[in-house]
Amino acid sequence: MNKKVLIVGGVAGGASAAARLRRLDETAEIVMFERDEYISFANCGLPYYIGETIKDRNKLLVQTPEAMKARFNIDVRINSEVTGIDAKNKKVTVASKTNGNYEESYDYLILSPGGKAIRPNIPGINSDKIFTLRNIPDTDHIKAYVDRKGINSAVVIGGGFIGVEMAENLKERGMKVTLVEAAPHILAPFDSDMVVMAEKEMVESGVGLVLGDGVKSFADNGNQVQVTLNSDTKIDADMIILAIGVSPDTAFLKESGLEFGPRGHIVVNEKMETNLEGVYAVGDAIEVVDYITKQQTAIALAGPANKQGRIAADNVAGLYSTYKGTQGSSILKVFGLTAASTGANERTLQRANMPYKVIYVHPVSHASYYPGAIPMSLKLIFNEEGTVLGAQGIGYDGVDKRIDVIATAIRFNGTVDDLAELELSYAPPFSSAKDPVNMAGFVAQNVLAGRMDVVAWKDIENYSSQDYILLDVRTEMEYSNGHLDGAMNIPVDSLRERLNELDKSKTIVEYCQVGLRGYIAARILLQNGFKVVNVTGGYKTSAMIGY
Amino acid sequence: MNKKVLIVGGVAGGASAAARLRRLDETAEIVMFERDEYISFANCGLPYYIGETIKDRNKLLVQTPEAMKARFNIDVRINSEVTGIDAKNKKVTVASKTNGNYEESYDYLILSPGGKAIRPNIPGINSDKIFTLRNIPDTDHIKAYVDRKGINSAVVIGGGFIGVEMAENLKERGMKVTLVEAAPHILAPFDSDMVVMAEKEMVESGVGLVLGDGVKSFADNGNQVQVTLNSDTKIDADMIILAIGVSPDTAFLKESGLEFGPRGHIVVNEKMETNLEGVYAVGDAIEVVDYITKQQTAIALAGPANKQGRIAADNVAGLYSTYKGTQGSSILKVFGLTAASTGANERTLQRANMPYKVIYVHPVSHASYYPGAIPMSLKLIFNEEGTVLGAQGIGYDGVDKRIDVIATAIRFNGTVDDLAELELSYAPPFSSAKDPVNMAGFVAQNVLAGRMDVVAWKDIENYSSQDYILLDVRTEMEYSNGHLDGAMNIPVDSLRERLNELDKSKTIVEYCQVGLRGYIAARILLQNGFKVVNVTGGYKTSAMIGY
Numbered sequence A, B: 001m002n003k004k005v006l007i008v009g010g011v012a013g014g015a016s017a018a019a020r021l022r023r024l025d026e027t028a029e030i031v032m033f034e035r036d037e038y039i040s041f042a043n044c045g046l047p048y049y050i051g052e053t054i055k056d057r058n059k060l061l062v063q064t065p066e067a068m069k070a071r072f073n074i075d076v077r078i079n080s081e082v083t084g085i086d087a088k089n090k091k092v093t094v095a096s097k098t099n100g101n102y103e104e105s106y107d108y109l110i111l112s113p114g115g116k117a118i119r120p121n122i123p124g125i126n127s128d129k130i131f132t133l134r135n136i137p138d139t140d141h142i143k144a145y146v147d148r149k150g151i152n153s154a155v156v157i158g159g160g161f162i163g164v165e166m167a168e169n170l171k172e173r174g175m176k177v178t179l180v181e182a183a184p185h186i187l188a189p190f191d192s193d194m195v196v197m198a199e200k201e202m203v204e205s206g207v208g209l210v211l212g213d214g215v216k217s218f219a220d221n222g223n224q225v226q227v228t229l230n231s232d233t234k235i236d237a238d239m240i241i242l243a244i245g246v247s248p249d250t251a252f253l254k255e256s257g258l259e260f261g262p263r264g265h266i267v268v269n270e271k272m273e274t275n276l277e278g279v280y281a282v283g284d285a286i287e288v289v290d291y292i293t294k295q296q297t298a299i300a301l302a303g304p305a306n307k308q309g310r311i312a313a314d315n316v317a318g319l320y321s322t323y324k325g326t327q328g329s330s331i332l333k334v335f336g337l338t339a340a341s342t343g344a345n346e347r348t349l350q351r352a353n354m355p356y357k358v359i360y361v362h363p364v365s366h367a368s369y370y371p372g373a374i375p376m377s378l379k380l381i382f383n384e385e386g387t388v389l390g391a392q393g394i395g396y397d398g399v400d401k402r403i404d405v406i407a408t409a410i411r412f413n414g415t416v417d418d419l420a421e422l423e424l425s426y427a428p429p430f431s432s433a434k435d436p437v438n439m440a441g442f443v444a445q446n447v448l449a450g451r452m453d454v455v456a457w458k459d460i461e462n463y464s465s466q467d468y469i470l471l472d473v474r475t476e477m478e479y480s481n482g483h484l485d486g487a488m489n490i491p492v493d494s495l496r497e498r499l500n501e502l503d504k505s506k507t508i509v510e511y512c513q514v515g516l517r518g519y520i521a522a523r524i525l526l527q528n529g530f531k532v533v534n535v536t537g538g539y540k541t542s543a544m545i546g547y
């Protein structure tokens, strides 16, 4: 007998599962339920359509019900909400806008209901000038509003990916935009020392940034909304975008007997199977394993949702296919800047009680003698055994490449030695003979081998100023253009001749511009019997984080 | 006692070894001999300086002897040619332009003499209008000549990386350029089915391309050189660039007792040690292991040379450090195009008698709905066990990223399953939820699992036309805009209804535009009892290779 497979949710995870399943099984009966009118749309493109970078609305609609029928023989039922599961009898209940309520039986059920924007219960939240963004109707709604005459200012609440994208896209539309983030920094996948660059880019691009201040209440005065922050700061704007995160859209599953995680995510095994027989779940609504910490986590990203949909379909079709956990690889355009990350950041590792080491490099995107070379900042996180745990990159050209290369190495449990040895493709327009990833590997090798002790700027306060000498090893010119308070200057190229100016009883905390000359100076000092630490990332990093 | 280390060659391998060694050992005596006047120059930038993309000659000089002295305390001796080794007494003989001939003893010797341009012994080769390009003096020489009034045409002999770069850069200078290649195609790291795109780009950019025709003789008539090819074609030009490859610059080592490979490369072990005690060798002059075939090979690339220099220094300093073989990862700008490859190509695998499978995908550089998305062609080569053996990419934006990601996977002996599962960073300006690398992994998985039989265009002749039906599954519009001779048309979206038009006794050879719809059609046909093969890469690949 042919399998009957129901799918709940018709976008990233659901539509991917449907298409894959049909390719694997021409005879299965496949029904895909979608609550809204649209399936298979480009969630990730929505902000850019509002910002008018994407001009043609049709481009957002990757598939239509008709096309899914013609190509994949899928019975797509739009405007059809699944309202519950009867797991014992293998049935779902459906509320259809056109066909009323009915039941549908299944052999297999794949759940991909996604996540819904969080709308906290604070005063004034019900103003119709407060928008969230998840789907095409939300997009139409926001865009129509922005297109109106007289809509000139917006407050975006939340500095996650969607918040930052919306701030940028509304700014592109010529609006006055303020982004409010309750945490000390935006973009949680990044550590604060890296994300400051993205914050700077936003501010320089004209977005007002309010950090470390949450929303207390909204007040709609008819014309505008006034946002009151916890600090009692008040901001008036024509519209509000609320982007403080998503929560699993799983309310309809409450009574199903499904097992949920602490924050309401569906619990699945490696094969995407839930605790209920024949029921699979994928996408934003599920809990997954963090590839690095091995702890349960949730990740609202399209790559994982698509792949999990494919894996669920494989297993329904009788193939063995598993999801091995998420690295959280993610990337974002922040005006001119690219910010990307993979693996764990410092906060995650601290929470998981996993010890780690950190280095920074600031290599150029390609050979410095070839036009257009531009520096990036790369942060590499690894453990005592050398295993790479995470990386963050901020810059312009080529940041995506380096983070994806490191993401690949992490997938194979690669070490910093592996990064040092990677043979990547090189010609002057594309890279350097020592690629930035190799360079990060070299520096990490040196730290692990004790060839250089490094300290991060934020940890410098651990040294009592009595016990150390702050030494700037850049040129006299660089030093006179700006240096740290209390630093003395001996350029690395004259260090060997001027060792007698330094006190061997003290620790020498030295820095250069990015860390390279500081490393060379450290090697000279160390081998001459000095105690020395090199400030990783150099003066550039100190400037970045406003040390 | 302090080590005394001599280094022969002061550029990629040599200077890297010197710098690393000093960082590891502040007390070693390090002497670096360079035959020419310049050290540490950007070999890879030379063509772009001639082409005036790099405008400032100083940018080519990464280090000077004075700076190497100041920073690394290296005794740099330029204009000093090492003329021989006396391994028994651990001495070298030196011919210095300023200090005459002398001997210098060593505890350790690192050889990085590089490769010299091959100048075959054919009639007319000694014309002073025939140039080769290796170093700064060559560059000055060529540039001065090109800068002259009346120099308007060039023939470049050899379609390797340097030949193609020179053809492009001379074209950028407004010259009439013809590139002559004796092999059927340029750029040997690529298979012929991929490289045709680069050839097309060159021709469309105005470079004359003569393939499969070698040079028989040159004749300098005072004004111009006439090149006579094996086919007796004659081409006149104001200058000739000879770029038919490099051979190890090891003549001075003939009597040293060093072991050489069949083509004159120095034989080393993993630690870069030669057969002579205390003597190491790195760079273009050595033989290395091919990471894929495990056979001995040679590779003239800067990344390996730099890394090998660092490894040799490590071992001299008493650290254990190894070179694990070359993947030959390489990349080239061909006018607007990017061509990159890693691992083995079909020719190499055939020579090594290693069975393999091939798939092609033509994904877009980033989400198709976001402006600027542009297709690339990716070829993936893997074996029956799924191990990735090689990849080639040609396109525009993002080709370098995908080849570097696959290069990383190859380094870890990754499989096509690994490629399918890689979690790469995605946002619309940078990639797709299923990255091109994931996509290549998916397609390869399907081929290995027998979910789709693929055939490459070049192998279609294996099917007798009696036994197969050629089926075009694209839309009627695409079909009428151009299709293969004898193909019938059933669009994939109506295939299920029109199965009765096909003869089950014959093999159905079907194609779409790039392979995706062909795959879907193949799944439909296969599961309905047809014998079917999908032409990998689709109509696009057929057009590419001029099928």
Ligand SMILES: Cc1cc2nc3c(=O)[nH]c(=O)nc-3n(C[C@H](O)[C@H](O)[C@H](O)COP(=O)(O)OP(=O)(O)OC[C@H]3O[C@@H](n4cnc5c(N)ncnc54)[C@H](O)[C@@H]3O)c2cc1C
Pocket (backbone or CB within 6 Å): A008, A009, A010, A011, A012, A013, A014, A033, A034, A035, A036, A043, A044, A045, A046, A047, A080, A081, A082, A083, A112, A113, A114, A115, A133, A134, A135, A162, A249, A252, A282, A283, A284, A285, A299, A300, A301, A302, A303, A305, B426, B427, B428
């Ligand atoms: C504005 C925006 C930008 C984004 N940008 C990126 C990005 O750049 N990169 C990235 O990786 N990710 C991005 N994402 C996240 C990505 O889109 C999601 O991770 C992905 O779509 C999740 O897939 P899913 O199938 O789990 O859920 P969804 O794609 O949200 O699909 C779930 C569908 O299920 C339907 N549904 C829910 N409950 C029911 C029910 N009971 N019955 C019937 N139907 C139901 C919903 O209507 C919805 O259409 C973005 C998301 C948004 C909203």
Ligand SMILES: Cc1cc2nc3c(=O)[nH]c(=O)nc-3n(C[C@H](O)[C@H](O)[C@H](O)COP(=O)(O)OP(=O)(O)OC[C@H]3O[C@@H](n4cnc5c(N)ncnc54)[C@H](O)[C@@H]3O)c2cc1C
Pocket (backbone or CB within 6 Å): A426, A427, A428, B008, B009, B010, B011, B012, B013, B014, B033, B034, B035, B036, B043, B044, B045, B046, B047, B080, B081, B082, B083, B112, B113, B114, B115, B133, B134, B135, B162, B249, B252, B282, B283, B284, B285, B299, B300, B301, B302, B303, B305, B306
């Ligand atoms: C035009 C050009 C473009 C290139 N582009 C790229 C590219 O885009 N990507 C890439 O990866 N690679 C590229 N390469 C190759 C790369 O430059 C080489 O692989 C690399 O420089 C090899 O390093 P090496 O140390 O072995 O030799 P070299 O860098 O050539 O250095 C050898 C030095 O040794 C000196 N020497 C030789 N014999 C003696 C002796 N007996 N005594 C004293 N000195 C001696 C020579 O004068 C020479 O300066 C390019 C090369 C050229 C010429």
Ligand SMILES: CC(C)(COP(=O)(O)OP(=O)(O)OC[C@H]1O[C@@H](n2cnc3c(N)ncnc32)[C@H](O)[C@@H]1OP(=O)(O)O)[C@@H](O)C(=O)NCCC(=O)NCCS
Pocket (backbone or CB within 6 Å): A360, A361, A362, A433, A434, A439, A442, A443, A446, A514, A515, A516, A517, A519, A537, B010, B011, B012, B013, B015, B016, B019, B020, B023, B039, B040, B041, B042, B043, B044, B045, B062, B063, B302, B306, B310
């Ligand atoms: C110029 C040249 C001598 C430099 O050699 P080098 O000092 O080893 O190389 P780099 O300047 O790239 O610096 C790399 C070193 O700095 C360290 N480093 C880089 N960034 C750092 C940072 N931010 N903090 C600390 N250390 C850093 C690396 O760890 C590495 O040191 P290690 O090898 O001891 O681990 C050599 O590369 C050369 O001659 N190049 C030109 C010739 C050439 O390569 N041609 C072919 C390509 S065109």
Ligand SMILES: CC(C)(COP(=O)(O)OP(=O)(O)OC[C@H]1O[C@@H](n2cnc3c(N)ncnc32)[C@H](O)[C@@H]1OP(=O)(O)O)[C@@H](O)C(=O)NCCC(=O)NCCS
Pocket (backbone or CB within 6 Å): A010, A011, A012, A013, A015, A016, A019, A020, A023, A039, A040, A041, A042, A043, A044, A045, A062, A063, A302, A306, A310, B360, B361, B362, B433, B434, B439, B442, B443, B446, B514, B515, B516, B517, B519, B537
């Ligand atoms: C549109 C949608 C239904 C497509 O699903 P899909 O058919 O699985 O995905 P694609 O069109 O990318 O095609 C991938 C399939 O084609 C195959 N393929 C791709 N290129 C191929 C080629 N050249 N030759 C042969 N097969 C090819 C792949 O192997 C894969 O098949 P498999 O899963 O059976 O191995 C689904 O991705 C979707 O709904 N997307 C929009 C929503 C979304 O993802 N939003 C978040 C991002 S904005």
